[in-house]
Amino acid sequence: MSEQLIRPSSRFLPTDEPKLDLLIRLGGHEKPLLFQESVNLGRPIIAREIEPWTDAGAHELLSDIMAAHDAGDITTIARYKGKNPRRWLASIYPLTMDPRFIGLFFPDGTLLGWVSFTTSPYLPGKAVLGMVIRPPYQNAGLGTAALLHARKYLQDIMHDTSITGIFFETQEQNARVLAIAKKMKVQNTGRRIDQLKGGAAMLAFTNSSRAES
DSSP, rough: OBEEEEEEOOOSSSSSSSOOOGGGGGTOOEOOOTTTTGGSSSOOOOOEEEEESSSSHHHHHHHHHHHHHHTTSSOOOOSSSSSSSSHHHHHHSEEEEEEEEEEETTTHHHHHHHOOOOEEETTTTTEEEEEOOOOGGGGSHHHHHHHHHHTTTHHHHHHHOOOEEEEEEEEEHHHHHHHHHHHHHEEEEEEEEEEEGTTTEEEEEEEEESSOO
């Protein structure tokens, strides 16, 4: 899941926004979203690091993941139904992957979506990205701005100067994500067949964090 850009349906989305202080990682990344002048949502957006290992943080992330699974956008081993959120999240994002999550928030604490960052021994020097944009905030340029922000502040978010680039995958027919990749000028590095997704064709993209924005 973390290697794909996902856009969930609304079925599993939380009905009540949790208090902001239950989601935010103290001392984590917190900056105004870069390039938000190109986002058509009419309000300021702040990128804040989510604390995933609280029940509130894990539940928010899992609700989006299960919504994407329900919509058929991803395949996940998780079968989260509201209990033991931290255990379920760790089954998707093991601590060995050094997972980090940057939430996209309105100033009032409304969570619009998030970007995940993990590492892989098979991709040295790269952060593997995943993304959720919640349905009410899609088609507004938020995904592109979020990934450009992620690339710009990659080392600050990962706390690792050896991470110099990003990597993500998406389904070959995902026009939205392919459009984002084109805007970001990332390099298509290959195509593979994902047997977990019934033979879906996946395209991989990568670039340097120092590439032109």
